[in-house]
Amino acid sequence: MKFQNPEDTICALSTPQGMGAIAVIRLSGSDTFKIINEVFSRDITEIPSHKVIFGTIKDGEEIIDEIVLSIYRNPNSFTGEDIAEISCHGSTYIQERILNLLINKGARLAGPGEFSLRAFLNGKMDLSQTEAIADLISSRSKAAHKVAMNQMRGGFSQEISALRQELLNFASLIELELDFSEEDVEFADRKELTDLLDKIDKKVNSLVASFQYGNVLKSGVPVAIVGAPNAGKSTLLNALLNEDRAIVSDIAGTTRDTVEDTIVLDGIEFRFIDTAGIRDTKDSIETEGIRKAFEKIKKARIILLLFDLEGVRDDEIIEQISLFEKKSVQEDQELICLFNKSDKVKVDDRVNLKDIGLFISAKKGEEIDDLKKILVSRVKSVSSYDDTVVTNVRHHEILKKVAASIQKVKDGMDQQITGDLLAMDIRETLNLLGEITGEITTDDLLGNIFANFCIGK
């Protein structure tokens, strides 16, 4: 993505597309108020910041709409620039007419995330905070919302930024030593530097480890239901979904795109992977033919392995579990064994299964609540992280590099490398840390980040 001129005054529809009671069109940049004065029924030159005024938008003599205009004068605005927000009637025709009018008067349509980009470039937010906006908007569960909100309000990036500043001071001192290299002075206390490196290292490693959990919170927990055709997989899925699928949309009129079956339990979203290939197969789970379908469940974090208690002996089930675990369960996957149709057999007789899984009746909905509790606990057991959780792939990648980079600095110190080499290694760490907060950026980096934003944000 090539950035367009940051000096332009930009405009975009900021509310969702389509028809509604009202729509909001945002205008930001140095020409904002000049443009508004050309199309608005009142002169806003003397209107103070953070005022809303009522008036009409006109294209020449034609009244396009009666609107409410909000005025934000730089630097006290989201972007740090002059901003006008036009709250108009939510007709798509009116939205288009107003956008066209603003464009005719010299604004241009904003690119994806361009308002947020400007907020970052004008120092209103650091990069990680800005990135959290997109996460916040797309959050669909309590957990995802909480993590994004925490990140937007500073989250770990303020801590990272503070640690980076401390390290920067050391780097400066070490670089200063180089100017006095013939005198063999040591301005930077090596013990303190080591302590700081340890501190950063600990923080970074904790953040790296939190990503597994954070990613789950943000994207939902992929769950696969695996079992022989008669085991009752779709009955189980329905039992899980029926009660809870409406939780996130219990307010009349809210809609969401459901691309897969999901439920939200205790604020955590669980996504059920389409394992149609396994559902439909007539092969039993140990056969070779089903391997292909199993590729799909490699994406799962939790696997529900479902057995039909009827007509299958305990030792057969145990053997199959053992085989499945060996062949198909990866290290980072959680396996939960479920023994279905507990309403049809004498559960008390199946003592060998008691400790390795849960007896359920998918059809009668029995023990489904227990299963839900287990699902939640398996996710939460992954970590005891507080709100400071990394959910962003980019941050995770950089943090891993930071950890390696710090190790390199430490190794260098152990090997008593020269100050100039040490300074270089520290600079590398500093650069990496700066990429998280945006203190160090490139156009490419920003382009990648903001391309994923929606227009109008």
Added chain:
Amino acid sequence: MKFQNPEDTICALSTPQGMGAIAVIRLSGSDTFKIINEVFSRDITEIPSHKVIFGTIKDGEEIIDEIVLSIYRNPNSFTGEDIAEISCHGSTYIQERILNLLINKGARLAGPGEFSLRAFLNGKMDLSQTEAIADLISSRSKAAHKVAMNQMRGGFSQEISALRQELLNFASLIELELDFSEEDVEFADRKELTDLLDKIDKKVNSLVASFQYGNVLKSGVPVAIVGAPNAGKSTLLNALLNEDRAIVSDIAGTTRDTVEDTIVLDGIEFRFIDTAGIRDTKDSIETEGIRKAFEKIKKARIILLLFDLEGVRDDEIIEQISLFEKKSVQEDQELICLFNKSDKVKVDDRVNLKDIGLFISAKKGEEIDDLKKILVSRVKSVSSYDDTVVTNVRHHEILKKVAASIQKVKDGMDQQITGDLLAMDIRETLNLLGEITGEITTDDLLGNIFANFCIGK
């Protein structure tokens, strides 16, 4: 529709449903600021009207979102009540959390059009202006937008209201005469009353007549393309659509629900009726079997009757047109004859057709622009109305009754009926006029009107 308590404080999402950069939640009623003070990070008691302030929405200790709050203090608001508008991040999760929170604090979800209803009940707008809001929001073409905007800004209802006031004065005078009936005085000048009745009558009849045009502007002009299977109907439709269908959505990212093929020409929307039954038939147009399909084109205002010039003689075509006109064209329908495939025959030889239709080549797109001009002119020729056009079925129905009612008053005066009977007839006219502006309303009437509004407006 039963109205809910107008004393309640109501809340709703006012922007379109779904995910966007921002969403706006509106709260109106006497508890608005009390509720906001319970969930907002800042005390707004001292904040003046028409200010926007930044802060956080909290559910207990949990931060739901960073928002911008707009404050409107009664009576200077859309509804005339205290209003708060919460501009939050456009996550559906956040929208739901905030609405739930407001409801928990004592607000209730607004019914359809309930904000507009309150604006009417509190005297911020008359009824016809309020009704225009719904039309404005659903307007999709320049013409529909213009008519709705004119109506929202007062339009004919102010005139109606003024005429009604004049008539009301006469009614009072005539009722006063009744008190002095034994003295045989005449406070109400009968000549002036007759002049006023003529004035109202003229206005009302002009408005009644404008409805045909107004309805077309609001809902689009239904057009049917009729012709034998080989005449080139779908080629013609494509030729008409291809260039212009994108006109109303030329701004990137705007979408609209296209339920049928439509084009907008010169600001007027043309809707092509699905005449699939006719398109697919193998019968020629004069046969009996096709009659059923013709039921559909009764809904058309304009019929494009399409002939294939190839292999059909002029006299055959003329005969078919004559038959079609007689059997299938209603009085209020416009018939346009089109002779297709002008690229394949010698048009100069077809002198008999020259004056009764247009030679076109749907395939090569020839004369399609001329056809478009004809379509527009046929709609505009219906009337030379200015902006004061009736588009609302309810208004149209009442205006027709007003015309009849005035006639009754006039007849009464001609027959020199007694003052008390005359006063009764005038009261009837007054009541009808008052139903348009809302000076006279019933709960049923309001219920019907606002049930068609969207929630949040």
